[in-house]
Amino acid sequence: MPLNKQILLVSRPQGEASVDNFRLVQTETPPLADGQVLVQHHYLSLDPYMRGRMNEGKSYAAPQPLNEVMxxxxxxxxxxxxxxxxxxxDWVVGMGGWQEYSVxxxxxxxxxRKVDVSRIPPSHYLGAVGMPGVTAWYGLVKIIEPKAGQTITVSAAAGAVGSAVGVLAKQRGCRVVGIAGGPDKCAYVRDExxxxxCIDYREHRDLKxxxxxLKAACPNxxxxxFENVGGMxxxxxMLRANAFSRVALCGMIAGYDGQPxxxxxxALILINRMRIEGFIVSEHMEVWPEALAELGELVGSGRYRPRESIAHGIASAPEAFLGLLKGRNFGKQLVKLV
Incomplete structure (x- = not known):
């Protein structure tokens, strides 16, 4: 059985997360029992929700245990x-964790879940045709409920979730305005x-x-x-929201380091009779087949070309993850392991 390199969470962050919260170890892979399979991971997904799991406080998911594989x-x-x-x-998707192999x-x-890599590259099953894509689909279709001609905005628009929100909303005939950080990301959001x-938030340092x-980009x-960031x-x-507008609250990355x-x-929620709904996509498994079918067709046909940021080797995962939290990634953040 192969030796297995793993990244463990060994301490909880005090404020910002750091590489010192993680440790690289090497272990022997145990022999298989009946009913088990050994999977060699080709790609690891890095996602903002992992930062919340590193904390010990109350959240929508149990904290990541210390001294176990992230x-x-x-x-x-x-x-x-x-x-x-x-x-x-067989190609398979699962929650194998920050390690090279899993039993x-x-x-x-x-x-x-078995996946077909003949039309869709395997890495996309962790992004556009995986959990981030389904997250986008659920928030847009089931909470925002877009209609043709409406204006939809999305923060972190160049990321794995935000990019899918925009593509899916355009398929439904909406005007779509993204918010992203930097001219390269905004150009990708608009042109590709x-x-x-797309609004470059780095050019706008205050709320006004x-x-x-947003007023200029969304005249109506x-x-x-679709909210991934929170804060300002x-x-x-909300200052530009119409009456009866809907907000799908997916992430609050601006507050992941613990600050309120x-x-x-x-009061705008009441004045505009807004609906703001948070959601966790793993609680809505019933929509996954429909969502994955649409997303798979968009990617397989080339109508949606997701961007990826790829780090190499399991040892690179902590730094790549911290970069994701700072917005240094461009599209879906992955670690290539093979």
Missing amino acids: IGGTVGQVVESRHPRYAVG VDANQPGVL LGFDD SLAGA GIDGH VLDAV LPMLNP
């Missing part, structure tokens, strides 16, 4: 199998993803400036907003 989605190939449904060479009890429902406009940019106001971005969007994120003008 949680994370993976795509890879079966290299040994003692289960009749899985053969050597999986394949009798547990939902722990592994087909958003109608950002709200002014905002009917729906959400305050600016007060809302400047919550």
Whole structure:
């Protein structure tokens, strides 16, 4: 059995996360029992939700245990199998964690999902045709409920979730305005993803400036907003929100280091009769087949070309993750392991 390099969470962050919260170890992979498969991970997914798991306080998911392999989605190939449904060479997606190999009890429902890599590259099953894509689909379709001609905004628009929100909203005939950090990301959002406009938040250091940019980009106001950031971005969007607008609250990355994120003008929720709904996509497994079918068709046909930022080797995962939290990634952040 192969030696397995793993990244453990060994301490909880005090404020910002750091590489010192993680440790690289090497262990022997145990022999397989009946019903188990050995998966060699080709790609590891890095996602903002992992920062919340590092904390010990109350959240929507249990904290990541200390001195255990850090949680994370993976795509890879079966290299040994003692289960009749899985053969050597099968491509599978699962929650293998920050490690090169995982031993999986394949009798547990939902722990592994076979994927077809003939039309869709395997890495996209961790992004546009995986959890981030379904997150975008659910928030847009089930919460924002867009109608043709409406204006939809999305923060972190160049990221794995935000880019999918925009593409899906354009498919539904909406005007789509992104918010992203830097001219390169904004150009990608406009020119490659087909958003109608994109605002570079780095050019707008205060609420008045950002709200002014949104007013110019959204002359008819905002009917729906997909929020990944929180803080000043959400305050600016609310100043431009129309009556009966809807906000899908997916992430609050501006507050992941523990500082509170007060809302400047919550009275606007009442004045505009807004609906703001937070959601966790793993609680809505019933929509995954429909969402993945649409996303797979968009990617497979070339109508949606997701960007990826790829770090190399399991040892690079902590630095790549910290860079993700700072917005240094461009598109979906992955670690290539093979």
